[in-house]
Amino acid sequence: MLLNMVDMDTLVSLCKRRGFIFPGSEIYGGLANSWDYGPLGHLLKQNIKAAWWKFFVQERDDMVPLDSAIIMNPKAWEASGHLENFTDPLSECKKCHQRFRVDMIPSSHEKECGGELTNAKNFNLMFKTFIGPTEDSSSIAYLRPETAGGMFVNFKSVQQATRKRLPFGIAQIGKNFRNEITPGNFIFRTREFEIGEFEYFIKQDGWELIFEMWLGQIEKWWKDVMQINMDNLVWHEIPDGERAHYSKRTVDIEYRYPFGVKELHGIAYRTDFDLSSHMNASGEDLRYTDPETGEKFLPHVVEPTFGIDRILLISLLEAYHEEEAPTADKGESEKRVVLRFPHHLAPIKVAVLPLSKKEELSSVAKKIAADLRKQYMVEYDETQSIGKRYRRQDEIGTPYCITVDFETLEDNAVTIRNRDTMKQERVFQNDLTLYLKEKFSL
Ligand code: GAP
Numbered sequence: 001m002l003l004n005m006v007d008m009d010t011l012v013s014l015c016k017r018r019g020f021i022f023p024g025s026e027i028y029g030g031l032a033n034s035w036d037y038g039p040l041g042h043l044l045k046q047n048i049k050a051a052w053w054k055f056f057v058q059e060r061d062d063m064v065p066l067d068s069a070i071i072m073n074p075k076a077w078e079a080s081g082h083l084e085n086f087t088d089p090l091s092e093c094k095k096c097h098q099r100f101r102v103d104m105i106p107s108s109h110e111k112e113c114g115g116e117l118t119n120a121k122n123f124n125l126m127f128k129t130f131i132g133p134t135e136d137s138s139s140i141a142y143l144r145p146e147t148a149g150g151m152f153v154n155f156k157s158v159q160q161a162t163r164k165r166l167p168f169g170i171a172q173i174g175k176n177f178r179n180e181i182t183p184g185n186f187i188f189r190t191r192e193f194e195i196g197e198f199e200y201f202i203k204q205d206g207w208e209l210i211f212e213m214w215l216g217q218i219e220k221w222w223k224d225v226m227q228i229n230m231d232n233l234v235w236h237e238i239p240d241g242e243r244a245h246y247s248k249r250t251v252d253i254e255y256r257y258p259f260g261v262k263e264l265h266g267i268a269y270r271t272d273f274d275l276s277s278h279m280n281a282s283g284e285d286l287r288y289t290d291p292e293t294g295e296k297f298l299p300h301v302v303e304p305t306f307g308i309d310r311i312l313l314i315s316l317l318e319a320y321h322e323e324e325a326p327t328a329d330k331g332e333s334e335k336r337v338v339l340r341f342p343h344h345l346a347p348i349k350v351a352v353l354p355l356s357k358k359e360e361l362s363s364v365a366k367k368i369a370a371d372l373r374k375q376y377m378v379e380y381d382e383t384q385s386i387g388k389r390y391r392r393q394d395e396i397g398t399p400y401c402i403t404v405d406f407e408t409l410e411d412n413a414v415t416i417r418n419r420d421t422m423k424q425e426r427v428f429q430n431d432l433t434l435y436l437k438e439k440f441s442l
Contacts, residue, residue: 015316018395062164064170078281086125100181101180101182102120145176177191178193194309202302228314228318246273250267267303268303269300286298315341324336349398350372355404365382379398386403394419400417
């Protein structure tokens with residue numbers, strides 16, 4: 001059973017209307033499933049990355065950050081197996097000439113075209129480019145399809161510079177590029193996307209326990225930090241024979257999207273496959289020296305990996321609620337759309353709304369907004385009826401609206417409206433900072 005009530009069309013339209021996500025290059029007719037994050041989408045993504053970073057890196061003693069290059073020496077992709085194996089099977093219709101990933105041929109093609117499909121050919125998903133002015137085979141380079149490569153080739157330098165002992169991890173968040181044959185489902189599968197992942201370097205003995213530890217941390221991340229409905233997650237143990245050849249255990253964490261149960265992110269035990277491939281290909285000694293025994297060996301790796309754009313997609317799906325609510329002015333009932341983001345994810349934390357545009361109100365409201373901006377992303381809005389302005393803030397998930405009215409001029413108090421309960425409280429201006437600090441620390 002799918003637990004999300006919002007359909008993708010409604011979500012895509014809200015994202016465009018309110019400035020979360022726009023179709024890429026739209027004024028030129030778009031570009032095959034590319035998307036641009038608008039003002040609110042950018043803020044939401046920043047908040048997701050900050051939460052990920054805090055939980056998986058900052059709060060731990062065994063994790064160090066990295067920001068490696070997108071374009072690497074092509075030998076690295078040869079060693080990792082990407083040049084040979086990072087492929088999808090591609091088939092072309094002899095009639096309509098559309099190309100499909102063989103495992104994703106839409107059922108509509110059979111009905112609408114019915115053309116015969118060519119035999120599948122392997123298609124490499126890495127984007128090619130050229131380094132320098134000559135475009136020949138010696139100058140070919142690739143945009144990285146995953147951030148992991150950067151962590152492996154820098155393993156020795158990072159370990160020596162930080163003097164970390166096993167087990168420890170190297171983490172990074174960054175853009176990746178895959179020339180997907182059939183991108184789709186909004187930002188679920190695109191050709192340019194961000195990954196947050198880490199390589200956790202360990203001794204081979206005891207990898208099972210470390211894998212379990214990370215599964216536990218991942219569960220905590222979804223439950224406590226992202227606060228999602230855990231019934232929407234499916235923990236998919238990848239059976240023998242279906243895993244990558246180097247992996248001894250892989251779990252895909254799937255999600256019940258409106259378009260079906262599909263991958264959200266994963267965790268894999270990759271043995272010492274990557275370090276040993278890079279050591280063999282580069283000729284560099286990438287072994288770790290145990291400081292206690294002096295033993296030299298190649299660490300093994302557990303790799304939790306997260307698609308940031310997929311996290312963002314499910315943050316929107318989880319936050320979306322439609323409900324009947326009384327109108328602000330007349331007390332009648334109307335449909336209210338509200339994004340119930342956890343506070344730390346909300347793109348705008350506070351909206352400041354003077355009841356009217358009159359100078360005596362707007363000057364007070366602008367001062368309040370300016371003060372709060374030192375700590376929070378604040379929106380100031382003085383146009384349209386207060387009811388419409390509340391609805392707009394609900395629809396972008398702003399936890400608190402502060403209204404300045406004529407009484408404020410007499411009692412120095414403002415009205416604070418709670419997004420989720422719609423309850424309103426009078427709070428003295430002098431107490432505002434403390435009030436919000438308490439609310440946001442909950
Ligand atoms: N280093 C391991 C690795 O890159 P992956 O499963 O190929 O693993 C990591 O990719 C994550 O990136 C996926 O779990 C998914 O969340 C996200 N992802 C993969 N392809 C994507 C695409 N075309 N568009 C958006 N996100 C994608």
